[in-house]
Amino acid sequence: MKFQAIQGEGWLLTKAEQLINWGRSRSPWPFPYGTACCGIELMCALASGYDMARFGAERVAFTPRQCDVLIEAGTITKKMVPVLKRIYAQMAEPKWVIAVGACACSGGVFRTYSTQQGIGSVIPVDIYIPGCPPRPEGILYALLKLIDKIEADHPLYKQRPKLIEALEAYK
Amino acid sequence: MSLKDRVADILGKDLVALNEFRGDLCIEVPKGRIVQVLAKLKEEGGFDFLSDLFGVDNLDLYAKAAKKKKKSQEESEDTGETKGKESVQPRFEVIYLLLSLSTNERLQVMVRVPEDDLELPTVTGLWKAANWPEREVFDMFGIRFKGHPNLRRLLMWDEFQDHPLRKDYPLEGKGEERHLNYDIA
Ligand code: SF4
Numbered sequence: 568m569k570f571q572a573i574q575g576e577g578w579l580l581t582k583a584e585q586l587i588n589w590g591r592s593r594s595p596w597p598f599p600y601g602t603a604c605c606g607i608e609l610m611c612a613l614a615s616g617y618d619m620a621r622f623g624a625e626r627v628a629f630t631p632r633q634c635d636v637l638i639e640a641g642t643i644t645k646k647m648v649p650v651l652k653r654i655y656a657q658m659a660e661p662k663w664v665i666a667v668g669a670c671a672c673s674g675g676v677f678r679t680y681s682t683q684q685g686i687g688s689v690i691p692v693d694i695y696i697p698g699c700p701p702r703p704e705g706i707l708y709a710l711l712k713l714i715d716k717i718e719a720d721h722p723l724y725k726q727r728p729k730l731i732e733a734l735e736a737y738k
Numbered sequence: 739m740s741l742k743d744r745v746a747d748i749l750g751k752d753l754v755a756l757n758e759f760r761g762d763l764c765i766e767v768p769k770g771r772i773v774q775v776l777a778k779l780k781e782e783g784g785f786d787f788l789s790d791l792f793g794v795d796n797l798d799l800y801a802k803a804a805k806k807k808k809k810s811q812e813e814s815e816d817t818g819e820t821k822g823k824e825s826v827q828p829r830f831e832v833i834y835l836l837l838s839l840s841t842n843e844r845l846q847v848m849v850r851v852p853e854d855d856l857e858l859p860t861v862t863g864l865w866k867a868a869n870w871p872e873r874e875v876f877d878m879f880g881i882r883f884k885g886h887p888n889l890r891r892l893l894m895w896d897e898f899q900d901h902p903l904r905k906d907y908p909l910e911g912k913g914e915e916r917h918l919n920y921d922i923a
Binding site for chain 2: 645646648649653678679680681
């Protein structure tokens, strides 16, 4: 017997993927990396008025080990780049990055010797939010977009060769 | 006795120039005497507080003057006349902003630093507050402060090579990047 469920668009695989995606998309715990004025908007989005926790960003993790989404809000100076890289490296998979504001996206108004011209050249970014600063609604919208993205992901499909190997060995 | 007269009185011949603009008094003093002058102002003038210390790069202002001087020198060589003796001001300035807490008077003390001798004595012995501003001036303009307890860069990272507030440094930088070697397995 072949393991249809794993080889085709099988029931077991898709349902397991849906379950995993459901879990991941309902609890994107943020790591608030606020380095400049955009950080204030992020605080506002997290606080009771806008209440980002409604969308699952319930617990703000102040350690990269316990978070899923790195929300980079603010200017990244070149002196800070190694720190950002290190924090990204410390996060456990799966991990996503949201770049909040013009500074994080492209360097913004600071086209100078000391400012990194966008964090996209340093770490992979999933969602860019324009604005200087973006309103809290913008940050919430980005989070919803990210949730859509997580739901459309295929976490097990990427692992398929490994799964088949494991099942064959089991047989 | 007005502040102007008092300062002139205290400094005597250490006073190179004195300029009053809309109630702000700015004095220029010779480079070699800066510590003695500031000590005198602190002891006798009552300026017991250093509110700031910063540098200025007058590249554009004096580049023209230097050019003009060179030209007139060449001309005078041609004709054998001796004109164009006017001196070109040094490129950098360091300015100390002093405040007297008892009389609430302020004073700017300026010293000119030529490009070929970028060294000043530190005033951290007079005011501990001079520590970080002097590091900043060193970082941004490359002016070294002799005797400073910890003359390292304040704003840019240690391996950075240039002095970015100099006017001949491009605003967008020269593509410097900071690298740290973390052990990321
Ligand atoms: S994008 Fe604007 S508001 Fe945000 S950090 Fe940059 S300058 Fe500040």
